[in-house]
Amino acid sequence: MTEKMLKDIADYLIKIRETIPLIHNITNMVAMNDTANILLHIGASPVMAHAREEVEEMVALSGALVLNIGTLTPELVESMLYAGKKANQLGIPVVLDPVGAGATSLRTQSSLRILNEVNVTILRGNAAEIAILGGLDATVKGVDAAGVSAGSGEIARLVAEKFGLTVAITGKIDAVSDSRRSILIENGHWMMGGLTGTGCMSTALTGAFAAVCPDPLTAAAGALISFGIAGEAAALGAPLRPGSYRVALFDQVYDLTPEKIISGARITIKGD
């Protein structure tokens, strides 16, 4: 089962590069440049557009919609709702990154509102954000996870079940679940947590895979495995300092190959 999934993910990486899907991002100002570049480097085509007057038209041209509330305002959330509903009508997958949910009620309530009004395909966050949105026990400090009591795999499964979608939790070990099936991913490197925007980048890459892959679980796992393997490669052959590491991380996402994914993935699949 693991072998089949990795073969599929490797094929979807090729499909991204062959079809160059347009990924529509309504996202935060901190990581906007980084997410545009990471999408280009994996082989997709990014567009950032958030004006309410154009988001429905833009999403209609796109292969996936990525919503990220990192620097949200009520107006931006409105645009996300318009774009998300249009994406739903057209069958375009929607990825949501609820950055900082739990830190402020604006973030928690906006995330829940989007989950309520839009059929989100994949919810990608850290353990605390996801746990809080799912009503599980957690505390959030700023936008970073802290004090989560359950394991990420269990949180992902429970919240996936609750909302009827796929959940992707990033952390020391990543966990993806569509409630029926769960995958634990042990790729990645601790230095990724020392850079701003790596969470947002993993969300954007999830959008790229979702644009070409009809199974959300495989798409989410594909993005996190790919990014994790690139993050490991970036740590080789250079001193572990964040400025240099960041450059190497972009290089390594560009340098990903199907072979690297198949040989480098460290995953455990549970469920049917």
Add this chain to the structure above:
Amino acid sequence: MTEKMLKDIADYLIKIRETIPLIHNITNMVAMNDTANILLHIGASPVMAHAREEVEEMVALSGALVLNIGTLTPELVESMLYAGKKANQLGIPVVLDPVGAGATSLRTQSSLRILNEVNVTILRGNAAEIAILGGLDATVKGVDAAGVSAGSGEIARLVAEKFGLTVAITGKIDAVSDSRRSILIENGHWMMGGLTGTGCMSTALTGAFAAVCPDPLTAAAGALISFGIAGEAAALGAPLRPGSYRVALFDQVYDLTPEKIISGARITIKGD
């Protein structure tokens, strides 16, 4: 004629570094940091300011105004109109980058409104954006050019004539035209297209040259030749990966010299 133009452009590079013109940018959130840095590295002084309450005052201090609709909102377009009209009153050159024109009606209509209400000096975009604004046949996918039927040189000439300004089209071969004279530029490197914001950077550099050079055709050509030569130099002596290439591109814009421009330019001039 080619020799004279390259000598002029080399002199304008020196003039940018000697006079350090302030370039007022009302631009997108994706490439704001990149364009500020590229302006510093060529020798100019960038300022980003978009509040309607201050744009007229800010542009009055500046040597050129750069408008870029990459992440536009109706409010931002209002600010662009205020700044553009003030620039016109004061004789300050205005450069417009109609990012994604054709992808949504907000982008197309906003670009046309700016072209209608402001005397734009130089219109800088890709072939599809420019063709659509000029009423020529083209399709636009997101913010990238696709399916343009005429050559860039011809599109630039026709649209320059239609709007009575200078057009600069970037692509595999860049084309600049003021309708009377046209220049084809074969500098640049394909890796530039794999980075977000390189189009926006070329627009910003066009603003830097326009601030010191009274002839818009020479200014636009100067920016694209300079950026293209830097892009070629960035590809030498390093593996072609986008993270590393991006660092080298900033380095090479800083390292530009009059000699590099004169010896490295590959251009064809048509017209009187």
Add this chain to the structure above:
Amino acid sequence: MTEKMLKDIADYLIKIRETIPLIHNITNMVAMNDTANILLHIGASPVMAHAREEVEEMVALSGALVLNIGTLTPELVESMLYAGKKANQLGIPVVLDPVGAGATSLRTQSSLRILNEVNVTILRGNAAEIAILGGLDATVKGVDAAGVSAGSGEIARLVAEKFGLTVAITGKIDAVSDSRRSILIENGHWMMGGLTGTGCMSTALTGAFAAVCPDPLTAAAGALISFGIAGEAAALGAPLRPGSYRVALFDQVYDLTPEKIISGARITIKGD
């Protein structure tokens, strides 16, 4: 006295890394990514949040509030006032960077309004911005200092006295004063001025030190000494080009140690 202060600053660097204070930034779009990264690299935890609906909640979670008007709008200034007043109620230090004060009346008036309505702990800018806010003689070109007539040390002292806070002026020589005591700092490297956002980064780092250090003078000096030493180290062993230098600067902030601060600082302290 110098030895004692440097020992304190070295201890506060350790304290930042041990306590990982959350730094709430309401800041500009140009340097948002850079300031988030620099805060991570020094050891703090950045959060960028500007919606009026959440800034009071967010600042209540934070160790310091950093306000930066680089790409201000009237709405953003409103958010700054809400956050600043809440920070004052809770005893959380507030750092203000009046980017471009003097260039437009929106910038000057907004800075003065914040200084008037919020108890700002540390005001960090260039000599021209600070002089103008203090009513001293200066002219500002865009957001860069020009034509300041008095020395930075004297400007810092006078403006600190006038507003009853600590002033930190960056330039060729940095000056910090709480009116009673003043420090001149000769660390740093000229290449830092060739990168966008280095002023904003120094302001953000000031927030990180202020979050762990109850004495604003020591906090401001700690940030500028640390950043200056990192800037010097970044210039060693690499060609002086801005793309490469920027990567090295991030690396060197991460690589700061108490020993580097104690041995590398070049400061002069005046006052009791």
